[in-house]
Amino acid sequence: MVEFTDYFNREVTPSTEYTRTSFKDSSDYPKQEEFIISAKDRKYDRQYFSMYQYRFKNLKERIIGNAIQKWGDGTKRVNGQTIVKQDKILDITSGKLCWVVGTVFCDLKDKLNIFQDVEKGIDDVLPLVPDSYVGDDENSMTTMLEDESGRAILHNEEFLSKNILVTGCIVGVLGIEISAGIFEIMDIVYPEASPQKPLTLKASEGKGKVAIVSGLNLEEGVDADLKLELLKQYVTGSLGSSEDSKTASSVCRLIIAGDSVKPIKEMSDRSNRDFVTTNNYGSKNISQYNPESLVKFDEFLREILVSLPVSVMPGNNDMGEICLPQQPLHKSLFHSNARYLNGEYLERLTNPYWFNFGELRVLGTSGQNVHDILKYLSKNTTAAPELILKIMESHIKWQNFIPTAPDTLYCYPFDNSDPFTLVDETPHVYFVGNQQQYASEVYTYASTTTGNSGSVRLVSVPRFSETGELVLLDLDTLETEVVQISL
Amino acid sequence: MTMSASQSEVEYLASTLIKNEQPVTYQSLSRELGVHVNHAKLVLSEFYEKNKDKLTASFVITGRNSNRTLIKLSRNEETLENDVAQFDRVTTIHIYCVHSKQVIFSNNEIAFEELKHPIDSSKTEIYIKNGLIKGPTVKEVEKSTLPIPTPTKTSATRPPASVPTSTAAKPAKSAGITSSYVSRKQAANDKKVNTLSNYTSRKEESKRKPVEQASSGYQYKSRKLDTKTPKERVIVSNHGPDDDVEAEDDFVPTSKSASKKGDLEKLFEDEFSDFEDDSVLDNAEPIAVDDNIVNEVEKLEVNDETASQTSPQITSRQQSTEPESLPEKEEEEEITQEVDEDGYIVTSKKARPSAKAKATSGKKTQTNLMSFFGKK
Numbered sequence: 001m002v003e004f005t006d007y008f009n010r011e012v013t014p015s016t017e018y019t020r021t022s023f024k025d026s027s028d029y030p031k032q033e034e035f036i037i038s039a040k041d042r043k044y045d046r047q048y049f050s051m052y053q054y055r056f057k058n059l060k061e062r063i064i065g066n067a068i069q070k071w072g073d074g075t076k077r078v079n080g081q082t083i084v085k086q087d088k089i090l091d092i093t094s095g096k097l098c099w100v101v102g103t104v105f106c107d108l109k110d111k112l113n114i115f116q117d118v119e120k121g122i123d124d125v126l127p128l129v130p131d132s133y134v135g136d137d138e139n140s141m142t143t144m145l146e147d148e149s150g151r152a153i154l155h156n157e158e159f160l161s162k163n164i165l166v167t168g169c170i171v172g173v174l175g176i177e178i179s180a181g182i183f184e185i186m187d188i189v190y191p192e193a194s195p196q197k198p199l200t201l202k203a204s205e206g207k208g209k210v211a212i213v214s215g216l217n218l219e220e221g222v223d224a225d226l227k228l229e230l231l232k233q234y235v236t237g238s239l240g241s242s243e244d245s246k247t248a249s250s251v252c253r254l255i256i257a258g259d260s261v262k263p264i265k266e267m268s269d270r271s272n273r274d275f276v277t278t279n280n281y282g283s284k285n286i287s288q289y290n291p292e293s294l295v296k297f298d299e300f301l302r303e304i305l306v307s308l309p310v311s312v313m314p315g316n317n318d319m320g321e322i323c324l325p326q327q328p329l330h331k332s333l334f335h336s337n338a339r340y341l342n343g344e345y346l347e348r349l350t351n352p353y354w355f356n357f358g359e360l361r362v363l364g365t366s367g368q369n370v371h372d373i374l375k376y377l378s379k380n381t382t383a384a385p386e387l388i389l390k391i392m393e394s395h396i397k398w399q400n401f402i403p404t405a406p407d408t409l410y411c412y413p414f415d416n417s418d419p420f421t422l423v424d425e426t427p428h429v430y431f432v433g434n435q436q437q438y439a440s441e442v443y444t445y446a447s448t449t450t451g452n453s454g455s456v457r458l459v460s461v462p463r464f465s466e467t468g469e470l471v472l473l474d475l476d477t478l479e480t481e482v483v484q485i486s487l
Numbered sequence: 488m489t490m491s492a493s494q495s496e497v498e499y500l501a502s503t504l505i506k507n508e509q510p511v512t513y514q515s516l517s518r519e520l521g522v523h524v525n526h527a528k529l530v531l532s533e534f535y536e537k538n539k540d541k542l543t544a545s546f547v548i549t550g551r552n553s554n555r556t557l558i559k560l561s562r563n564e565e566t567l568e569n570d571v572a573q574f575d576r577v578t579t580i581h582i583y584c585v586h587s588k589q590v591i592f593s594n595n596e597i598a599f600e601e602l603k604h605p606i607d608s609s610k611t612e613i614y615i616k617n618g619l620i621k622g623p624t625v626k627e628v629e630k631s632t633l634p635i636p637t638p639t640k641t642s643a644t645r646p647p648a649s650v651p652t653s654t655a656a657k658p659a660k661s662a663g664i665t666s667s668y669v670s671r672k673q674a675a676n677d678k679k680v681n682t683l684s685n686y687t688s689r690k691e692e693s694k695r696k697p698v699e700q701a702s703s704g705y706q707y708k709s710r711k712l713d714t715k716t717p718k719e720r721v722i723v724s725n726h727g728p729d730d731d732v733e734a735e736d737d738f739v740p741t742s743k744s745a746s747k748k749g750d751l752e753k754l755f756e757d758e759f760s761d762f763e764d765d766s767v768l769d770n771a772e773p774i775a776v777d778d779n780i781v782n783e784v785e786k787l788e789v790n791d792e793t794a795s796q797t798s799p800q801i802t803s804r805q806q807s808t809e810p811e812s813l814p815e816k817e818e819e820e821e822i823t824q825e826v827d828e829d830g831y832i833v834t835s836k837k838a839r840p841s842a843k844a845k846a847t848s849g850k851k852t853q854t855n856l857m858s859f860f861g862k863k
Contacts, residue, residue: 007548007571007580014526017615022623226560226598230547233514234558237620238524240549241579247556249620303606306614307622339608345623469555482555487594 011241018237018249020307021208023357023475031361034419035325035350037412046413048406052168055418056103056147059170059399062191063101067172070189071099083174090149092177099174099189102145102152104165104403106376109135111408126322133375133408145173145183152183159185164394166376168403190397193445194426196454199359207357207475208250211235211483214257214315214366214433215463218300220292227468228300230485236307251472254308257433257461258315258351258366261293289319298336305340311347311355315366315434323410324368324402325419326351352401352420354427357475363427367434369395369402370460372409385439385460392430392458393443396422401430429478431459431471438462438469440480492530496520500534500585505541510586510600517617518604524618532582544585545597550577560594 064085073085081097089100111133117123134141143154143165154160154173165171172189216228233239237248301310314320314329321327328348331341340346352369355362373391374383381387395401402420405411439460446453457478462469468485492500499520503509517527535544546561552574560583561570571577584597592600606614615621825833 007577009529009532009581010579012525012528012579012581014523014529014618017618017621019621020623226594226601229598229601230558230560238514238517238618239547239558240581242525243578244549244558245618245620299602299605302608305622306606306608306611307620309623483558484552484555485558485560487560 011243013242018245021206021250021252022309023207023252029354029356031354031425032356034354035327035352037325037327042412044413046415048411048413050416051406051411051414051418052103054414054416055168055400055421056170058418058421058423059191060101062399063170063172063189066192067099067101067174067189071174071187088149089145089147089152092152092183094177094180097174097176099172100145100147100152101170101172102147104154104167104169104171105144105146105151105407106133106165106167107142107144108133108376109137109140131375132379134377134379138378145171151181152177153181154185155182156185159188161378163188164373164377164391166373166404167407168405169394169398169400171398191399193396193399193454194422194424196426196428196456197359197361199428201477203476205476208252209472209474210253210255210355210357210362211251211470211472212255212257212364212431212433212459212461213464213470214435214461215259215465216256216297216300217259217262217317217463217465218293218296219262220290220296225465226487227464227485231464231470232300232303234483234485235304251308252475254304254310255355255364256310256312257364257431258313259317259434259463260297260312260315261289261318262465263317264290294319294333298334301334301346302336305337305346309345309347311349311353313349313351313353313364313366313433315351316368316371320351323412324351324405325412326366360429360475360478361425361427362429362431362473363401364431365401365433367432367461368409369404370432370435372404375408376404383436385435385437388432388435388437388460389439389441389443389458392432392460396426396430396443396445396456396458399426426454427456429457429459429473431461431473433461434463435460436462437467438471438482440471442478492533496522496530497534500531504534504585504587505538508587508590510584510592510597512584512597512601513582514601515604518606521613522617528581531585535582535585541588542585543588545583546580547583548574548577548580550574550579 067085071083071085074082076083078097084096084098086092086098086100089102092098092100110130112127112129114123117125117127143160144151145154146152154165154175155178156175170191173183173185174187174189175183175185178184213231218228219225230239234244235248235251235254237245239248301312304310312329312334314326318326318329319333320329327350331338331348334341334346334348337346341348352363352365355364370388370391373394374381374387377387395403399422400418400420401422402409402411405420406413437460440458442455442457444453444455457473457480459471459473459480461471464470468487469482470485472481472483474480496516500511500516503511511531513524513527513531516522516531517524520527522530532544535542543563545563546567548557548559548561548567548570550557557574559570559573561567561580567580571580584592584600586592586597611619825835827833
């Protein structure tokens with residue numbers, strides 16, 4: 001047993017200098033602009049229908065391909081019944097085994113409902129988003145499948161509890177209509193996955209690592225968080241031994257995935273939410289943000305930016321708009337770092353964002369999409385890391401990573417497009433920020449039609465303020481590693 | 488330990504730690520004295536070893552725990568053993584912060600102490616020499632193109648002042664009749680400038696001095712700027728106009744809204760010009776419709792008949808509007824309105840100016856009224 005004093009000041013030598021691995025990708029990647037909506041194009045006078053329609057059209061074909069492969073149309077028999085394809089939900093005939101493609105709709109008791117608000121006359125107040133959409137009576141929850149012709153209630157509790165289905169996903173279901181309007185679901189088919197960019201992983205390439213951190217939750221006041229200080233010192237290389245500095249120097253970029261500042265406390269507790277009315281000019285309309293914490297965030301970045309390029313994504317609690325995709329934070333918030341703003345050194349990104357590291361495609365969100373789906377699940381479910389990974393896996397299966405927008409997540413009304421649908425590309429790495437715990441796994445999928453298979457590295461990035469954890473993603477091997485700072 | 492601290496380092500540590508009882512972290516020591524962070528760690532731990540009776544230290548342990556890299560801060564030497572037990576493999580243990588045993592510092596306070604030594608981005612070279620990882624070169628924005636933040640400028644140029652002004656202007660407008668009157672006068676004024684150069688120039692002359700005097704009466708304008716702006720606005724940062732080019736480019740204001748805004752502004756301007764006119768009328772020589780001037784105007788019109796812009800109808804209306812406004816102004820001139828610190832409009836009657844006004848223009852107004860009614 002080595003006495004711990006032997007470790008004192010081991011490898012602490014005042015001579016070594018480290019140069020950071022820098023990874024610069026000059027190739028043009030149009031998807032980086034995917035979620036940017038220019039100010040003059042921000043028109044809110046459109047209907048969301050067009051977005052749903054686009055999603056349905058795009059994914060339907062891809063589902064039919066997979067479904068034909070799996071179930072066939074009048075070619076396969078199960079238990080003496082022939083499986084037939086129905087084009088429309090309305091065409092389903094009672095007692096006959098068939099499959100049909102449609103959009104899932106979940107009717108939950110506590111979902112926000114604009115009609116109720118209008119009825120009560122409170123539609124000018126931004127409603128408080130509930131912690132769960134499921135009401136007290138969990139049996140009141142109904143999952144339906146709909147298309148332009150009609151709706152059918154999906155029935156089979158066991159199946160539905162195993163397979164997550166939320167509003168907005170497009171799926172193909174196999175089953176029998178057992179009574180009028182009720183469809184007993186037996187199997188499910190997801191859309192054909194979009195192709196992945198060919199990627200060759202070479203461990204020796206030395207692209208370095210990216211550090212992903214989320215939920216810094218900087219606060220105002222003198223209560224500075226020592227963890228943040230240690231984080232700064234770690235990523236800039238002054239903390240620990242030469243070995244630690246060496247690891248830190250392999251980090252080529254820090255991605256901050258949302259929730260960098262904490263909203264004012266009283267605001268979240270306040271039962272009287274009058275201040276969020278559409279009356280933006282009244283005395284009751286108080287800012288949710290403390291400018292001090294924004295200044296602190298700016299200062300925090302300044303300490304890091306001397307050594308490490310940073311990308312900042314807005315999150316739910318940041319000073320951005322409520323609608324997804326969230327646009328980059330305003331440059332005024334990075335006042336003391338203005339000199340870094342013009343290059344790639346300090347990137348202000350959208351949420352979600354498609355990162356591009358050479359051939360590697362990384363899709364990241366600040367976590368709202370996962371949090372929202374958790375609200376669809378039974379109240380007793382805890383946000384265990386396995387569940388988070390299952391939700392993320394579902395995102396890839398559905399080929400849509402924010403299906404609940406625009407139903408329960410505020411969203412910009414896209415005209416005949418849906419950037420949240422994986423139309424032409426599946427990422428290699430997909431991360432979500434602001435989760436309770438770190439989790440990571442590789443999700444491998446096989447395409448039935450083309451025989452292509454792919455794998456997506458899923459990473460759930462925890463809130464730093466609660467866990468003190470940041471995630472290092474190796475760009476060469478796609479391995480992830482957690483660095484925990486503990487007090 | 489072979490490392491020996493230099494004289495100045497020991498002096499600094501002794502004075503900060505023992506005399507002033509302030510905490511010292513390896514980072515603050517490195518930044519304060521411009522030494523390598525690892526050198527600072529060694530010096531600090533050496534100093535701590537020698538003064539263990541007076542000082543207490545916290546440590547940083549780095550290493551691995553199951554599948555993660557763990558960085559653990561250990562409160563003091565007693566907790567160190569327990570903390571080390573959490574590790575599967577320890578990379579290093581080094582001193583983090585040293586402070587006097589007499590004073591207990593919370594983690595927050597130590598973090599706050601760290602914040603007292605912010606990085607100075609102009610000295611990056613020194614930091615790199617002292618253990619900071621050298622980052623990729625920054626494509627710096629040229630200093631000259633960088634907008635210089637001037638928080639004072641905002642208070643002066645930004646329109647926050649216009650918000651209170653509008654409230655101040657409101658009561659005058661509230662009469663309802665005045666608003667229509669305003670626009671008519673405005674139109675008349677414009678015409679005057681164009682055509683009747685003689686006449687207007689005289690008015691301008693007489694206007695100038697009183698306006699300056701009168702401005703002292705409108706103290707609320709400046710007070711607002713001083714007291715209100717800093718209270719209500721915390722300017723996180725202020726970028727110059729060029730910095731927002733991107734955003735401004737995107738917003739192409741429609742000419743319609745621009746003209747609307749222009750109209751609005753005019754409205755307020757006019758409200759003020761109204762006041763100014765009052766003060767002019769208070770102190771200045773009688774300028775309103777004297778028979779001479781009317782004659783003069785008429786003469787000019789005759790001369791200017793070729794000028795297409797002025798039609799006789801307009802000028803005649805102008806004549807009638809002038810006197811019409813007078814009685815109203817008389818009422819207003821005795822009342823001063825100020826916006827106090829709470830944003831309330833305080834209306835008070837001023838005795839002195841009104842007396843003055845009576846002394847100078849008492850008779851004049853009477854004649855004006857007479858001439859007004861007489862004409863009709």
